[in-house]
Amino acid sequence: MVPRKKKYETGEAAAFLTRKQAMAKLQLNLKDFRRLCILKGVFPREPKNRRRAQKGNASTVKTLYLEKDIRFLLHEPIVWKFRDFKVFLKKLKKAQEKKNWGQAKRLQSNKPKYSLDHIVRERYPTFVDAIRDLEDCLCLCFLYSTFPRTNKTPVEMVELCRRLTVEFMHYVIEARALRKVFCSIKGYYFQADVKGQTVTWIVPHNFGYRAPAQVDMRLMSVFTEFYTTMLGFVNFRLFNSMNLTYPPKLQGLQMTGTSQGKNKGEGEGEGSTRVQEEERVFALNQSLHRTVLPEETVEMDNIPITDDNASMEAARKEAEAVEAQTKLFKGLKFFLGREVPREPLVFMIRSMGGEVSWDATVAPGSTYQESDERITHHIADRNQIPDKKLGRFYVQPQWIFDSINRRSKLNEKHYAIGETLPPHLSPFIADRRVGDYVPPEEKNLAEQDNAEKQDNEADEGEDEEENEEESEEDEEEGGEESGEEVGGEESGEEEEEESGEEKENEAEEVKVGTKEKVDRKAEKQLQETEEYRLREMMVPRKHRGLYKSMMKNRKRRINESKNLERKREKWDKDNTPQPKKAKKAKL
Amino acid sequence: RVNPVVKKKQDILREQGVVSKKEKEAKLQRAAQIQQKKNTAAERKTRRRTKFDFDLWDAPEVSTVPASTDEETKVDPSWISDEAKVHTNVWTAKHVPKESKHRKLDTGSLIPAVEVPDAGASYNPALADHQDLLWKAALVEINKEKALKKIERQTTDMFPTKENAPTKESYIKEMSEGIAELGGVVDEDEEDEDEEGMESDEESEAKINKPKTRKQRRDTVKRAHADRKRKSILSRQQMERDIFKLKTYKKELNEIEAKTLARQKVKEAKAEEKRKNPLQLTKYKYEPQEIEIKLSDELTGNLRSLKPEGSLLEDRYKSLQRRNIVETRIKQKEAKGWKKKVEKRNYKMGWETNQLRKTKKGGGKKKKMKMAKVTRPLLSR
Numbered sequence: 001m002v003p004r005k006k007k008y009e010t011g012e013a014a015a016f017l018t019r020k021q022a023m024a025k026l027q028l029n030l031k032d033f034r035r036l037c038i039l040k041g042v043f044p045r046e047p048k049n050r051r052r053a054q055k056g057n058a059s060t061v062k063t064l065y066l067e068k069d070i071r072f073l074l075h076e077p078i079v080w081k082f083r084d085f086k087v088f089l090k091k092l093k094k095a096q097e098k099k100n101w102g103q104a105k106r107l108q109s110n111k112p113k114y115s116l117d118h119i120v121r122e123r124y125p126t127f128v129d130a131i132r133d134l135e136d137c138l139c140l141c142f143l144y145s146t147f148p149r150t151n152k153t154p155v156e157m158v159e160l161c162r163r164l165t166v167e168f169m170h171y172v173i174e175a176r177a178l179r180k181v182f183c184s185i186k187g188y189y190f191q192a193d194v195k196g197q198t199v200t201w202i203v204p205h206n207f208g209y210r211a212p213a214q215v216d217m218r219l220m221s222v223f224t225e226f227y228t229t230m231l232g233f234v235n236f237r238l239f240n241s242m243n244l245t246y247p248p249k250l251q252g253l254q255m256t257g258t259s260q261g262k263n264k265g266e267g268e269g270e271g272s273t274r275v276q277e278e279e280r281v282f283a284l285n286q287s288l289h290r291t292v293l294p295e296e297t298v299e300m301d302n303i304p305i306t307d308d309n310a311s312m313e314a315a316r317k318e319a320e321a322v323e324a325q326t327k328l329f330k331g332l333k334f335f336l337g338r339e340v341p342r343e344p345l346v347f348m349i350r351s352m353g354g355e356v357s358w359d360a361t362v363a364p365g366s367t368y369q370e371s372d373e374r375i376t377h378h379i380a381d382r383n384q385i386p387d388k389k390l391g392r393f394y395v396q397p398q399w400i401f402d403s404i405n406r407r408s409k410l411n412e413k414h415y416a417i418g419e420t421l422p423p424h425l426s427p428f429i430a431d432r433r434v435g436d437y438v439p440p441e442e443k444n445l446a447e448q449d450n451a452e453k454q455d456n457e458a459d460e461g462e463d464e465e466e467n468e469e470e471s472e473e474d475e476e477e478g479g480e481e482s483g484e485e486v487g488g489e490e491s492g493e494e495e496e497e498e499s500g501e502e503k504e505n506e507a508e509e510v511k512v513g514t515k516e517k518v519d520r521k522a523e524k525q526l527q528e529t530e531e532y533r534l535r536e537m538m539v540p541r542k543h544r545g546l547y548k549s550m551m552k553n554r555k556r557r558i559n560e561s562k563n564l565e566r567k568r569e570k571w572d573k574d575n576t577p578q579p580k581k582a583k584k585a586k587l
Numbered sequence: 588r589v590n591p592v593v594k595k596k597q598d599i600l601r602e603q604g605v606v607s608k609k610e611k612e613a614k615l616q617r618a619a620q621i622q623q624k625k626n627t628a629a630e631r632k633t634r635r636r637t638k639f640d641f642d643l644w645d646a647p648e649v650s651t652v653p654a655s656t657d658e659e660t661k662v663d664p665s666w667i668s669d670e671a672k673v674h675t676n677v678w679t680a681k682h683v684p685k686e687s688k689h690r691k692l693d694t695g696s697l698i699p700a701v702e703v704p705d706a707g708a709s710y711n712p713a714l715a716d717h718q719d720l721l722w723k724a725a726l727v728e729i730n731k732e733k734a735l736k737k738i739e740r741q742t743t744d745m746f747p748t749k750e751n752a753p754t755k756e757s758y759i760k761e762m763s764e765g766i767a768e769l770g771g772v773v774d775e776d777e778e779d780e781d782e783e784g785m786e787s788d789e790e791s792e793a794k795i796n797k798p799k800t801r802k803q804r805r806d807t808v809k810r811a812h813a814d815r816k817r818k819s820i821l822s823r824q825q826m827e828r829d830i831f832k833l834k835t836y837k838k839e840l841n842e843i844e845a846k847t848l849a850r851q852k853v854k855e856a857k858a859e860e861k862r863k864n865p866l867q868l869t870k871y872k873y874e875p876q877e878i879e880i881k882l883s884d885e886l887t888g889n890l891r892s893l894k895p896e897g898s899l900l901e902d903r904y905k906s907l908q909r910r911n912i913v914e915t916r917i918k919q920k921e922a923k924g925w926k927k928k929v930e931k932r933n934y935k936m937g938w939e940t941n942q943l944r945k946t947k948k949g950g951g952k953k954k955k956m957k958m959a960k961v962t963r964p965l966l967s968r
Contacts, residue, residue: 043694044914046866061870063914068690075684077677113634118678120643122687127644135700136903143899156633184708185881185896189701200701202902205895212901219913220904225635232639240642339891381891397890398711421888423713426706564715571714 081114137227138201176326178351283365329354337380
């Protein structure tokens with residue numbers, strides 16, 4: 001007879017295991033199980049129906065893992081290394097308790113080790129997969145490189161993280177990959193273009209370390225263990241793709257220290273030069289040694305991939321803008337004051353092609369001193385500087401951030417020492433929709449850009465004002481057809497009114513008939529608005545609801561922004577004229 | 588132990604300065620080993636990998652066959668089984684287990700690894716952006732207050748306060764409203780409701796079943812037959828007429844399809860929304876971290892006077908929880924671990940406790956305190 005079919009034997013109940021069951025199957029304790037899951041990338045899952053998955057017990061929420069994942073973990077060779085480690089601990093403890101110090105020392109020197117290479121390869125089958133996951137990796141490595149050495153964060157880990165992050169920064173500098181910078185209260189946000197993928201990461205401000213109470217440090221150290229291995233391999237491949245030697249060596253110097261193996265035992269003298277080399281590499285100031293010299297930059301062929309001309313044009317313009325951005329600080333020499341954060345600024349300046357240095361007493365690796373005549377910009381953050389040298393700009397660090405984001409060198413006057421700085425806007429904000437509030441500072445910048453463009457083009461046929469209005473609206477509304485027409489409608493209406501008034505004045509007296517001033521532009525605008533209205537009516541009924549809501553939202557946004565503008569004007573008015581009044585009162 | 592004769596010979600040779608080949612080789616090898624140890628000292632210090640000297644994604648295949656150039660000693664690799672090859676390659680980068688191809692490597696979360704920061708979080712933000720962020724942070728607090736107030740409203744506010752609490756007089760007054768004898772207020776507009784008459788239950792008469800006659804049986808069969816025939820004719824006629832109803836049927840079907848499609852879309856949208864939020868993986872809910880913001884008076888436009896806000900470590904930890912890579916866990920209280928107090932054998936065994944027991948019966952407080960003073964340093968462990 002066929003045995004009766006029992007509940008919770010098939011389906012969702014069989015697909016999930018609780019954590020306890022998983023640990024029993026793998027024969028690991030909780031610490032090792034979590035470590036294994038993190039290394040292999042096995043996550044707990046949420047089932048569709050918790051009652052079924054937990055075999056009828058829905059009163060508590062249990063951590064569930066996919067049964068397939070656990071079966072997959074069974075084949076992992078690292079599991080044996082965990083068990084070996086457990087055995088090793090037992091032996092070590094026994095030797096220590098028996099006061100068998102020789103044995104204990106011998107055991108510790110032969111600690112069981114495991115390698116994570118095959119796990120990295122398995123989780124990222126191709127190089128591009130690794131690049132996609134690079135954000136998390138970089139954030140953690142940069143974070144750990146700023147930690148102090150505690151018992152939860154050992155010295156080796158911190159040093160390894162520091163080395164790897166410096167290598168990655170060297171790659172970004174050499175490849176001119178940095179695109180966006182944002183200085184927030186949390187840290188510096190950098191966005192770079194690595195092998196076609198945008199990678200964003202955060203670098204903390206250089207301040208005291210405070211361990212938050214809720215964070216599980218052991219967990220984070222397991223993540224860092226995995227990510228350091230991954231970052232090392234990624235660095236190797238990135239460096240090789242740029243024809244740089246890995247580990248990085250400085251250009252033009254005869255390397256003695258960092259070659260592996262063939263030292264002839266010259267002892268301390270060599271050790272110190274090697275340390276000096278490392279320090280100079282860590283300073284990020286000098287360019288690296290290349291195995292193959294780069295050729296002249298090849299001009300891009302204009303191969304039409306798609307028929308869409310507009311998008312191709314946009315892509316070409318974008319590529320040109322990026323090209324220009326990489327040469328932003330070319331030929332400029334910077335000097336950093338003592339109070340500015342050195343490493344992020346060095347990184348930013350060098351990735352845009354500039355040269356930078358600092359005072360020799362601050363850190364090793366400075367190439368020229370403050371008294372050097374060729375310095376073009378001096379970056380300082382003080383209230384005032386007593387003796388300024390001629391021929392160089394004294395700017396605050398925000399000039400660099402904003403110039404990189406706007407892809408052009410801004411006017412140093414606004415960022416001079418002692419000036420109130422314009423606000424540091426975020427480059428990550430998505431394209432502004434129609435009617436979104438634009439702070440007046442951005443508007444000013446946009447106007448400046450347009451004014452420059454007009455000077456270059458020098459169109460004499462049309463009014464400059466009209467041109468500016470239209471181009472401004474073009475920029476704000478992203479060239480949308482309806483947007484242009486709305487703007488056009490406004491200017492058309494104004495002209496209509498003017499022509500209307502003129503006509504009234506003329507109609508009072510009977511005069512010799514003058515030729516009616518046919519305002520072709522106004523007529524054109526009228527026609528266009530009529531056509532627009534017709535097209536609006538032609539919108540099919542299905543889409544009418546959506547169209548209506550779109551327009552309504554747009555109107556609402558415009559009103560909101562106008563409201564905000566009014567508020568801003570009011571605030572400006574309240575705040576600025578006070579000093580003048582105060583002066584008058586004194587007199 | 589060395590034979591004394593051999594030892595003598597060795598001493599003589601050493602005095603003469605003759606070094607054997609074995610000793611020479613031993614010296615060289617020892618020096619080489621010390622050098623090797625020095626070179627790999629940094630690697631051996633830590634169990635992590637510090638040297639990255641090969642391309643992981645282009646790694647060379649580890650051959651299971653020992654390399655040899657001699658024609659005679661070239662090994663034919665066909666005898667090496669697949670299992671042996673896998674066993675050798677399992678630690679190298681080339682080996683990719685079969686099951687890993689079918690693995691779901693991502694958590695299905697739509698949250699990016701590093702989220703775009705708010706514009707108001709800049710160290711020198713624009714006014715509007717900063718106000719937006721302040722408003723967001725304020726909203727969180729407002730919502731918390733709202734939740735508290737809701738609970739208050741539904742529980743304590745349902746009961747009267749001390750001032751409004753009913754006193755005995757007011758209670759009597761309220762209860763005697765409408766009753767003229769007790770002195771309460773009688774409302775003249777009130778009407779007495781008519782009482783409805785009770786309905787009597789109908790008794791159902793029990794039916795008495797009489798046996799059917801032959802005629803009645805024939806009639807019922809005939810009637811059933813005629814009914815069936817009529818119905819079949821009607822249904823066929825209805826089917827023929829139904830062809831003209833095709834349009835309405837089509838319309839109905841389209842409506843049903845449209846409804847299902849709409850429902851499916853709503854379900855999809857819901858599932859998408861769910862992917863943008865952290866899942867419930869353990870019994871503890873995910874708690875979002877506080878929004879990092881500098882208040883208006885804390886804002887200085889200066890990079891030098893900037894004090895960073897928020898911990899990046901916590902930020903990364905919470906981000907991992909949000910993306911369902913790690914489940915939410917609460918730090919459990921550590922078990923104290925009671926240590927068993929074992930009293931070592933000595934001549935005084937149990938004297939202190941006995942003394943205390945004695946004082947319970949006989950002596951007063953003073954004697955007890957005296958005893959306690961004596962025994963305190965002894966008992967404290």
